Amino acid sequence: MRFLALAVLAAALPFAAVAEERTDLNMVVSLDRSESVNAEEAIAQIQGLIHALTHERFIGAIQSGAQGRIGFAVVKWSSFNRSEVILPWTVIADLEDAEAVSTRLYTAMKKRRLSPDGTQTDLAFGIEVATAMLDAAPYRATRDVINIVGDGLSNIGRLPSVDRDIALSRGITINALIMAKGRAVPVLTRYFEREVIGGPLAFVHHATNVAEFAMAMLRKMVLEMARFQAMDAPRPL
Numbered sequence: 622m623r624f625l626a627l628a629v630l631a632a633a634l635p636f637a638a639v640a641e642e643r644t645d646l647n648m649v650v651s652l653d654r655s656e657s658v659n660a661e662e663a664i665a666q667i668q669g670l671i672h673a674l675t676h677e678r679f680i681g682a683i684q685s686g687a688q689g690r691i692g693f694a695v696v697k698w699s700s701f702n703r704s705e706v707i708l709p710w711t712v713i714a715d716l717e718d719a720e721a722v723s724t725r726l727y728t729a730m731k732k733r734r735l736s737p738d739g740t741q742t743d744l745a746f747g748i749e750v751a752t753a754m755l756d757a758a759p760y761r762a763t764r765d766v767i768n769i770v771g772d773g774l775s776n777i778g779r780l781p782s783v784d785r786d787i788a789l790s791r792g793i794t795i796n797a798l799i800m801a802k803g804r805a806v807p808v809l810t811r812y813f814e815r816e817v818i819g820g821p822l823a824f825v826h827h828a829t830n831v832a833e834f835a836m837a838m839l840r841k842m843v844l845e846m847a848r849f850q851a852m853d854a855p856r857p858l
Contacts, residue, residue, distance in 0.1 A: 644712065645686035646849060647762035648693050648842075651751040652707070653771030655699040655742040662800055665831040666770055667730040669838035670695070671723040676839050680716050682846035690714035691846075692760040693722065696750050700741040700777050704750045710759055744775035744817060748784040748795065755793060764849045765793045766820075768841070772800040774812055781816045794820030794849075798841050802829040822848045 652666050673679055674693075683691055695708035707729050713719050751767040758765075767788065775781050785795055797813045799806075806827055813825045824844070828837040 642712065642760050643688050644690050644692045644760045644762045645683075645688045646691040646764045646766060646846065647710075647755055647758045647760055648691055648766050648768065649751040649754045650693075650695045650768045650770065651747045652695065652697040653699070653742060653744075653747060653769075653773070654697040655771075655773070656740045657742060657773045658771075658800075661831055662772065662834075664730065665800075665834045667726050669835040671726055672835035673839040673842045674713065674719045675716065675723055676843075677716075678843050679839065679846070680719060682843050682850070683713060684715070686846070686850055687763070690718075692758055692762060694754050694758075695726065696754055698743070698747045698750050700743040700746065702746070704746070706754075710754075712760065741777040742771065742773050742775055743778035744769070744771065744781040745779040745784040747771070748781060748788055748817070752784065752788045752791065752793060756791075764852075765791075766845060766849070767793060767795045768845075769795060769797045769813075769817055770800075770838075771797070772809075774809070775816070785817060785819050789819045792820075794823055794845075796823055796841065796845055797825045798834075798837060799825060799827045800831075800834060801827055821852060 650670060654663065683689065690712050692710055693713050694710045696704060696706050698704040708722065708725055711722055713722060747769055748767065755765045788795055795818050797818050799809050799813060801809045810825050810827060818825055826837050826841040828834040
């Protein structure tokens with residue numbers, strides 16, 4: 622069943638026309654849509670993405686890359702093989718591209734019910750789905766990154782570190798943005814650091830409330846662009 626779900630997911634991706642297009646980075650945003658993510662948080666996930674994608678700092682970071690463009694896709698997941706591609710692979714090179722992507726994300730948010738997609742959180746599956754997306758990306762990238770967005774520990778399925786290590790073996794970096802507050806912040810941060818994130822300069826950001834989420838998303842996405850560009854910059858002789 623798990624293999625079938627991933628096969629269906631990959632079949633939804635647009636392979637044609639752009640097979641050899643190069644990008645500086647291929648990025649998959651992997652959204653937790655389990656029962657712990659309420660309607661307000663689900664809206665914040667999409668609105669936070671829209672804010673980050675269309676911000677001048679993020680556009681500037683994209684355009685400062687060698688290719689001046691990134692591949693971008695968004696998927697949501699929960700448990701029991703429930704996943705859906707919210708945004709198939711597309712290229713973002715400028716504000717016009719980012720605004721077009723944002724319109725598609727906003728439309729998807731309005732069309733879909735905001736109730737949870739599943740009762741439990743399978744972080745290993747969230748990583749597996751995003752890895753399958755990157756494997757099927759129609760662009761050749763210098764770097765591949767998964768952004769896991771969630772608010773809780775994995776409570777079903779494999780240990781997330783199993784699928785994390787598979788992703789790392791393929792050269793993928795996994796970063797995370799967690800939504801938590803109070804005592805949950807250090808607990809969840811340590812868990813994601815130990816079990817979820819990995820790769821060059823991997824990190825965890827957090828937001829304590831819905832209002833903070835958009836700025837946290839922007840900081841996270843700009844930071845990873847800057848870090849990867851610094852890694853790929855020519856070394857002085």
